[in-house]
Amino acid sequence: MRRKLVMIGNGMAGVSFVEQLLKLNPQRYEITIIGAEPHPNYNRIMLSSVLAGEASMKDIILNDWNWYRDNGIALHTGQLVTSVDTEARMVTTDQGLALPYDELVFATGSLPFMLPLPGADKEGVIAFRDIKDCETMIETAKNYRKAIVIGGGLLGIEAARGLVNLGMEVSVVHIFGYLMERQLDATASRMLQAELEGQGMKFLLEKQSDSITGEDRVTGLTFKDGTHEEADLIVMAAGIRPNVQLAKSAGLEVNRGIVVNDHMECSIPNIYSVGECAEHRGVVYGLVAPLYEQGAVLAKKLAGVESDGYQGSVLSTKLKVSGVNVFSAGHFVDGPGTKALRVQDDLDGVYKKVVFENGKVIGAVLFGDTSDSSRLFSVIRSGKDFTGNEKEVLFGPSGGGGTGKAPSTAELVSAMSGDEIVCGCNGVTKDTLVEAITEKGCVSVGELKACTKASGGCGGCKPLVEAILTTTLGADQVAVVKEGICGCTTLTRDEVVAAIRKMHLTTTKEVMHVLEWNNSEGCSKCRPALNYYLGMAFPEEHEDELESRFVNERNHANIQKDGTFSVVPRIYGGVTTPGDLKKIATVAEKYEVPLVKITGGQRIDLLGVKKEDLPGMWKDLDMPSGYAYGKALRTVKTCVGNTFCRFGTQDAIKMGIDLEKKFERLNTPHKVKLAVSGCPRNCAEATIKDLGVVAIDGGWEIYVAGNGGTRVRAADLLTKVKTEEEVLAWTGAYLQLYRETANYMERTSEWSLRIGLDAIKAALEKQEDRDALNARIDRTLDLMKDPWRQIIENDDLRSAFDALTAPVDAAAAAAADGIAKS
Ligand SMILES: Cc1cc2nc3c(=O)[nH]c(=O)nc-3n(C[C@H](O)[C@H](O)[C@H](O)COP(=O)(O)OP(=O)(O)OC[C@H]3O[C@@H](n4cnc5c(N)ncnc54)[C@H](O)[C@@H]3O)c2cc1C
Numbered sequence: 120m121r122r123k124l125v126m127i128g129n130g131m132a133g134v135s136f137v138e139q140l141l142k143l144n145p146q147r148y149e150i151t152i153i154g155a156e157p158h159p160n161y162n163r164i165m166l167s168s169v170l171a172g173e174a175s176m177k178d179i180i181l182n183d184w185n186w187y188r189d190n191g192i193a194l195h196t197g198q199l200v201t202s203v204d205t206e207a208r209m210v211t212t213d214q215g216l217a218l219p220y221d222e223l224v225f226a227t228g229s230l231p232f233m234l235p236l237p238g239a240d241k242e243g244v245i246a247f248r249d250i251k252d253c254e255t256m257i258e259t260a261k262n263y264r265k266a267i268v269i270g271g272g273l274l275g276i277e278a279a280r281g282l283v284n285l286g287m288e289v290s291v292v293h294i295f296g297y298l299m300e301r302q303l304d305a306t307a308s309r310m311l312q313a314e315l316e317g318q319g320m321k322f323l324l325e326k327q328s329d330s331i332t333g334e335d336r337v338t339g340l341t342f343k344d345g346t347h348e349e350a351d352l353i354v355m356a357a358g359i360r361p362n363v364q365l366a367k368s369a370g371l372e373v374n375r376g377i378v379v380n381d382h383m384e385c386s387i388p389n390i391y392s393v394g395e396c397a398e399h400r401g402v403v404y405g406l407v408a409p410l411y412e413q414g415a416v417l418a419k420k421l422a423g424v425e426s427d428g429y430q431g432s433v434l435s436t437k438l439k440v441s442g443v444n445v446f447s448a449g450h451f452v453d454g455p456g457t458k459a460l461r462v463q464d465d466l467d468g469v470y471k472k473v474v475f476e477n478g479k480v481i482g483a484v485l486f487g488d489t490s491d492s493s494r495l496f497s498v499i500r501s502g503k504d505f506t507g508n509e510k511e512v513l514f515g516p517s518g519g520g521g522t523g524k525a526p527s528t529a530e531l532v533s534a535m536s537g538d539e540i541v542c543g544c545n546g547v548t549k550d551t552l553v554e555a556i557t558e559k560g561c562v563s564v565g566e567l568k569a570c571t572k573a574s575g576g577c578g579g580c581k582p583l584v585e586a587i588l589t590t591t592l593g594a595d596q597v598a599v600v601k602e603g604i605c606g607c608t609t610l611t612r613d614e615v616v617a618a619i620r621k622m623h624l625t626t627t628k629e630v631m632h633v634l635e636w637n638n639s640e641g642c643s644k645c646r647p648a649l650n651y652y653l654g655m656a657f658p659e660e661h662e663d664e665l666e667s668r669f670v671n672e673r674n675h676a677n678i679q680k681d682g683t684f685s686v687v688p689r690i691y692g693g694v695t696t697p698g699d700l701k702k703i704a705t706v707a708e709k710y711e712v713p714l715v716k717i718t719g720g721q722r723i724d725l726l727g728v729k730k731e732d733l734p735g736m737w738k739d740l741d742m743p744s745g746y747a748y749g750k751a752l753r754t755v756k757t758c759v760g761n762t763f764c765r766f767g768t769q770d771a772i773k774m775g776i777d778l779e780k781k782f783e784r785l786n787t788p789h790k791v792k793l794a795v796s797g798c799p800r801n802c803a804e805a806t807i808k809d810l811g812v813v814a815i816d817g818g819w820e821i822y823v824a825g826n827g828g829t830r831v832r833a834a835d836l837l838t839k840v841k842t843e844e845e846v847l848a849w850t851g852a853y854l855q856l857y858r859e860t861a862n863y864m865e866r867t868s869e870w871s872l873r874i875g876l877d878a879i880k881a882a883l884e885k886q887e888d889r890d891a892l893n894a895r896i897d898r899t900l901d902l903m904k905d906p907w908r909q910i911i912e913n914d915d916l917r918s919a920f921d922a923l924t925a926p927v928d929a930a931a932a933a934a935a936d937g938i939a940k941s
Pocket residue numbers: 127128129130131132133153154155156163164165166167198199200201226227228229247248249274277362365393394395396404405406407408410437439543544577
């Protein structure tokens with residue numbers, strides 16, 4: 120007869136333990152799990168990504184309902200275990216379920232610490248711990264503006280970032296003088312604060328909260344110093360407390376957590392504990408990597424496999440805020456008996472600190488550049504002596520004494536044992552990754568992520584996952600690694616497009632179904648890409664899927680950081696008329712537009728527009744959309760050319776207007792900017808554009824794949840032509856080649872570097888090839904309609920447009936990649 124194993128808690132640590140146990144000894148137990156939350160086991164870590172709009176609730180399920188069924192596990196969700204009778208070996212739930220056990224596991228995790236402030240029971244005061252909290256925040260952001268997060272630790276900052284992405288104004292209240300004091304030193308913390316302020320967060324440091332104001336719903340927070348801050352939402356992220364009350368009342372030895380020995384056994388026989396509720400050698404852990412290690416030890420214990428037991432863990436953390444690289448591990452605070460090596464580069468915003476004790480590395484903090492994180496973490500855990508060679512740890516080998524030598528990444532990988540966890544967020548070991556590479560044929564980090572989930576959480580393990588891939592496959596194999604277009608598929612862009620064409624697929628759903636996407640809804644990366652590829656392949660048949668478009672494209676306007684919009688009408692070649700200027704002025708006055716701005720692309724931007732005013736403004740303007748929000752042709756900048764300029768050799772204005780009139784509304788993989796200069800003095804800066812035309816004596820030079828912005832790149836000369844017609848024909852052929860062969864979201868500069876200028880020239884060399892490309896682009900251009908006009912004139916489109924909710928979209932826009940949930 121199988122022994123009855125009952126587990127209280129259906130969270131990450133507990134279920135990971137069960138997974139390990141099933142691998143070691145699947146038949147030994149009849150397993151029952153009781154979980155208070157109404158969900159199967161999900162990745163709590165990824166709630167930050169859900170809040171930030173980078174993942175959906177669906178993406179974060181770790182073990183779906185089928186997993187429990189397939190493994191014969193009886194799962195009772197939405198039930199709270201209320202008592203444990205250790206004599207009778209029986210647990211009872213709040214719904215009257217009584218379950219006998221032979222072995223009992225407490226995996227009850229933690230509870231968020233809610234500051235006992237007067238008013239803390241008001242509506243709008245929440246924690247950030249589970250799916251419900253996450254949903255509450257997303258809903259609140261739709262109707263309210265101001266949020267306060269109490270606690271400037273990892274959780275508080277991730278919550279704040281998510282709320283900023285949701286369009287809220289966020290203040291983080293922190294009790295100390297600098298953020299994340301448990302993970303960072305003051306220098307790294309200040310650099311972090313500056314970076315986060317740049318992302319739109321406000322910080323109130325050294326502030327002690329006193330009381331929460333409001334009637335039924337929160338209206339603000341008052342501090343002990345008498346100051347007050349308004350708020351529609353308060354998120355408490357001031358730490359967690361092990362959830363031990365049940366264990367205590369069952370008579371188990373409980374300190375801060377449920378006391379366990381090295382084999383995760385509690386003070387009463389046949390009862391064990393893993394996870395945030397357990398206290399091992401006086402330490403309670405609050406990160407998943409050590410909890411997974413605990414789970415592996417308990418699995419061995421209950422499977423009857425010998426082990427050395429759990430020895431405690433060195434911790435490392437990485438903040439999951441995009442655009443910020445912070446890493447911290449071990450004992451990073453230097454003090455008596457320690458020496459620190461510091462590198463600070465204010466120019467590039469990089470800070471590195473390594474702390475030594477008796478020649479051993481005991482901790483590290485990295486800001487700005489975290490590429491060394493895996494190596495440093497391994498060095499800390501190795502306990503090697505670097506006496507005399509300390510600088511090698513950061514700067515590489517220098518000779519000298521000591522017994523330690525900083526390992527290369529390859530050495531680091533080979534020194535790792537198979538059961539060592541590589542991805543802490545998802546509990547993926549080196550063995551699992553190697554098996555996925557050698558037996559399941561994974562050849563890229565993307566495929567490994569899809570197969571094992573490694574690197575799908577904080578992303579901190581990505582360098583190590585890459586290193587394992589390179590070491591296992593050999594560098595030459597990795598060089599030809601294919602990257603799936605996203606985690607939903609292992610197929611590359613070329614494979615997907617080829618399949619669309621071959622099988623004549625016309626909707627994103629069809630593509631996902633036929634090509635066996637591992638996530639039937641797709642994700643924010645693949646859905647807009649598929650929508651584009653389908654429209655490119657079958658322009659006549661494909662119906663544009665609004666819900667798969669980026670949020671700015673759905674609104675036909677750019678959402679600004681305060682949730683308002685900007686309106687940019689088309690001004691061909693930067694040439695306007697008094698009549699158009701009058702219309703713009705009238706509209707700006709009528710709708711009380713706060714800011715009217717001349718853009719870098721020679722047109723006029725009306726900023727600060729309310730969403731409900733957009734259609735009215737479009738109608739009153741009666742000008743075409745400038746597509747300032749789209750993956751499309753944006754502007755054609757021109758100089759005055761020979762119309763007025765004494766240096767001009769050609770009519771740059773006419774050339775620019777002709778180009779813009781021909782290619783306006785063209786959907787492209789990424790935005791496309793053009794320019795025309797009337798002589799080589801190049802006043803229109805044509806050589807940093809996706810396509811630039813420069814007049815020369817007796818003709819035109821066409822430059823391609825230039826870029827301004829953050830990655831400036833001078834364009835390459837594609838060809839020289841004599842006539843305006845040839846400029847139009849070469850431009851059409853070039854743009855269509857880009858449309859047909861680039862990855863979605865790949866600028867022409869990146870595309871050209873990837874496939875090579877010679878390949879582009881070869882594809883455009885023959886007249887017949889250019890003609891064929893032009894025939895295809897013309898077919899597409901013929902179908903394009905002005906979106907503003909369509910919405911004004913078509914009632915259905917207008918209703919669909921009115922139904923788009925502005926604040927949520929503002930949030931998604933801030934994340935720069937929000938697409939509608941289907
Ligand atoms: C937003 C967020 C982001 C995070 N990011 C990271 C990160 O990047 N890296 C990292 O390492 N860690 C991170 N963490 C921490 C990590 O999620 C936790 O360490 C981990 O989830 C703890 O797992 P656990 O199984 O011990 O507890 P939990 O996941 O809390 O699971 C315990 C479960 O037991 C249930 N339960 C409790 N009592 C009972 C009862 N009496 N009856 C029935 N069920 C009960 C609870 O409802 C809960 O579902 C994050 C946490 C949050 C909230």
